[in-house]
Amino acid sequence: MFFLRMTAILVLFAFSCAKKKEIYYCPMHTSYTSDRPGTCPICNMDLVKKEDHSERSKDPSTLLRTEADGKMESKNGMESEIHHASPSNDRSSEFFLSSEKQQSIGIRTELVSRRSLVKKMSLYSSVAYDPELYSALLEYKQAIQSSGLLPESSSSLGIGNLQLRLRQLGLSTEQIRVWSSGQRDPSELIVGGKNGRAHIYSQVYESELSIAKPGLNIQFKTDVYPDKEFGGKIKSIDNIVDKNSRTLRLRSEVSDPGHLLKPQMFGETMIEISLPGLLTIPTSAILDTGVRKIVYVQTNPNSFRAVTVKIGKSVDTWSEVLSGLEEGQSVVSESTFLVDSEAKIRFGNNAHNH
Structure with a gap:
């Protein structure tokens, strides 16, 4: 009798050990996991049960793949969604998100398209004393x-x-x-402008040097004359970058027929630059990994793929695309970090290498 009881206990113990432990994770903070349902202590989002797709794929007797409609059909006729992308040129780099999942994490998309943008720059400036x-x-x-x-x-x-x-x-x-x-x-450089002109010095960051060019129109404003704007043009830009501020000096001339502007008077230079026909995406679509910039492309309604892009100018909420995307493609513009978390669940540490 004692032997039978011990055998039963051992069988039950072996069965409990063999049973797969359930794991729950936070979609926003994938590093946090738990062995039971609940909420994330960091962001209070509901934890999601992690499915073991590898076990499902190892048991062909349980589910049969039907390639025609992208479903898995069980022997009793019941269907369930497969978590793989539909056929494409690079199927291994795609991952599946159901429409319900997309809605729950708030995914929004935007088309890659050409736009005409206006870059506005405000530069700290002063009337020249040189x-x-x-x-x-x-x-x-x-x-x-x-x-x-x-x-x-x-x-x-x-x-x-x-x-x-x-x-x-x-x-x-x-x-x-x-x-x-x-x-x-x-002497205009030390006693002020003559013949209705004044010289303005501004500081421009080296990152904006490709935009600020001699010949562009400017407007200079100073708190001394809050109701006046002094219009003019950029004349030249210094050749040497300040190693501390990473700026260059920009020299402009403005109209000042009343000789109101005095040397070393502080103000602000406003520049508006038209940038027509740029291939753009929302800046919110870009995920900077520190090594490269990633954008998630929607390849079909329920499939996504990470693409490495090269970004040019940024204007307000839009960024110029230099390479990696084509006009008409659809990219994730909201909840990009959550989509990236799903990709890491699917591909692990190699998510950005696909």
Whole structure:
């Protein structure tokens, strides 16, 4: 009798050990798991039971795959959804999300399309006070005037060095010619504008250097005259980046017929730049892994695939796509992190390599 009881206990113990332990996880924080239903202690989302697809696929006697309609049909005629993408060029990189699951995590999509955007920049600025450039221009003008009295070799060498200094201080070749020919008075740089003009210095980040170009229209505003705007154009941009602020100095000229703007007066320069016909997606669709930028493409109503993209300019809520996507594709624009969590459940640490 004792032997029978011990045998029964051992059988029950072996059965309980062999039974697969259920695991529940948080869709937002996939690193948190539990052995029972509940909520995530981080975000309070309901935990989701993790299904073991590998066990299901190892038992062909239980479910039969029907490729025609993307369903698994059991022997008793009952159907259940398979968690694989429908056939495509790269089926292994796709994963399945039912419409109910998409609705529960709040997935929204947006088409990749061409848009005309307007980039607005606001730059910290001041009315120019530049004694260094003033002195360099005076030396250059004096060198030119004296060049006829000096031997050709030494005069050309000295003028060339002074030209290089002016270029380092941010003047273009055309501006050097204008300032040195008498068309402009260098004293404007230290006592204020003349002939209805004022010089404005602004700081522009190096990341925006591809957008801010000489010739663009600007508007300068100062709190001293809150109801006035001084319109003008960008004339040049310095050649050397400030290693601490990662900015360059941008030089502009604005109209000031009343000579209201005084040297070192602070203000703000506004620039609007039209960017027509950019291939764009919502910035919210981009997931930056630190190594690459990922976007999830919807390949069919219930399938998604991670794609590596190269991003260009960003304007408000839109970002330019340089490569990785084509016009007309549909990308996940909301709940991108939740979709990424589902991909990690499907592919593990290799989710972004597909």
